[in-house]
Amino acid sequence: MTLAYSLDSHDAAVPSQALVEVLDRLGSRLNVAKDTEIYAQEDEVEFLYRVADGVVRTTRLTCDGRRQVGDFYYPGDLFGLEPGPDHQFSAEALTDCKVLVVRRSVVRALAGERELDRAVLEATRRELQRVQDHVLLLGRKSAREKVAGFLMSLAHQQHDNNVQLPMGRQDMADYLGLTIETVSRTLTRLQGDAIVEFPELRRFRVTRWEALEDLAA
Numbered sequence: 001m002t003l004a005y006s007l008d009s010h011d012a013a014v015p016s017q018a019l020v021e022v023l024d025r026l027g028s029r030l031n032v033a034k035d036t037e038i039y040a041q042e043d044e045v046e047f048l049y050r051v052a053d054g055v056v057r058t059t060r061l062t063c064d065g066r067r068q069v070g071d072f073y074y075p076g077d078l079f080g081l082e083p084g085p086d087h088q089f090s091a092e093a094l095t096d097c098k099v100l101v102v103r104r105s106v107v108r109a110l111a112g113e114r115e116l117d118r119a120v121l122e123a124t125r126r127e128l129q130r131v132q133d134h135v136l137l138l139g140r141k142s143a144r145e146k147v148a149g150f151l152m153s154l155a156h157q158q159h160d161n162n163v164q165l166p167m168g169r170q171d172m173a174d175y176l177g178l179t180i181e182t183v184s185r186t187l188t189r190l191q192g193d194a195i196v197e198f199p200e201l202r203r204f205r206v207t208r209w210e211a212l213e214d215l216a217a
Contacts, residue, residue, distance in 0.1 A: 022102055022106065022107050022110050023048070023050050023100045023102050024100070026102055026106055026110070027050065027100035027101055027102040028100070028101045028102070029052070029098060029099075029100060030098070030099045030100075030101055031096075031097075031098055032054075032093040032096070032097040032098070032099055033093060033096055034093055034094070034095050034096050034097075035092060035093065035094075036092065036093050037090060037091070037092050038056065038090075038091040038092060038093065038099065039080065039087055039090060039091050040087070040090045041059075041060055041061065041087060041088065041089055041090040042086050042087060042088075043086065043087045043090075044085060044086055044087075045080070045082045045084075045085055045086060045087055045104065046103060046104060047080060047101050047102060047103055047104065048078065048080055048081065048101070048102055048103075048104060048107060049078065049079050049080040049091070049099055049100065049101055050076070050077070050078050050079075050099065050100040051073050051074060051075050051076065051077050051079070051097065051098075051099060052075060052097075052098040052099060052100055053075055053097060053098040054075070054093060054094070054095040054096055054097030054098060054099075054166075055072055055073065055074055055093075055094040055095045055097070055166040055167070056072070056073040056077075056079060056091055056092070056093060056094060056097060056099070057069060057070075057071075057072055057073075057091070057092050057093075057094040057167065057171065058070035058071055058072075058073070058079070058089040058090065058091050058092075059089060059090055059092065059174070060088065060089045060090070067174050068174060069171055069174040069175035070089045071175075072094065072166075072167065072171075072175075074157060079091060094166055094167055094171070095166050138176070138177045143176075143178055143182050143183075143186050144186055144189065144190070144215060145215050145216070146176045146177075146178065147172070147176065147178075147183060147186040147187060147190065148190065148195075148212055148215035148216045149215070149216040150172060150175070150176060151163070151190075151196060151204065151206070151212065151216075152206075152212055152213060152216040153216075155206055155212075161205055161206055162203065162205055163203065163204050163205070163206070164202065164203055165201075165202045165203060165204060166202065168202075169183050169184055169187075190212075193208075193211070194207055194208060195207060195208045195211045195212050195215075196208075196212065
C-alpha cells in the first residue's frame, strides 16, 4: 500500500514538520521525465519522496497482467511511505516532474525514529480513509457517478474552475475500474448535459457545479 498525504494541510503540519525540514534541507532534487519510473513494485523501501512540481501516478500489476491505478499525487504530497519493507505499488511520473528525495535513514537520524513513526501512522490513517472512499467508488457507484466524482475531486484539488486534466482516459479508467470506452462515453454525456465542457482534451470547465456535486455525492 503506497501512502501519501498533503504536507501542506493543517492536520499534517504538526506531525510532518520535521520531515518537511529534512526534505527541504537535504533532499535531492530530481527532474523526472514523463512516464519515467521512480520506483518499482516490490522494490525495497529506501527513500521518502515529495512532489515539488508535476503529478505522480502509482500503479500495481495484478497476477493476470491487469493494471490498477492506486492514486495520483500532486505538488506538496509526500509519497513512498510504506508500513512494510517493500513498495506495494510502483510510482511513475505522469507528467514531467520535480521530486524531492531523501533516504529514510537520514530522516530517522535527523527527525528521529518517533517522528518517522508518527508520519507513517498519520499516513496510514489517511490512506485507509482514501481506500475506503475508493472501495465505495468502485463498488457502489454508477459509471456516471464515478466519473463525476473524479472530475469534482480534481476541481477541488486545483481550486479552479478551469481544471487541468493531467491524466489520460486510460488512467482514469484504470483508477475507476471502468473501460476506456465507458469513460469516454460518460465524459461525452456529461458534456452533452452541459455539466462540464472540454475546450481542450486535457482541460475541462465545470459549467453546472450543483449538478456535478449531486452526481459526485
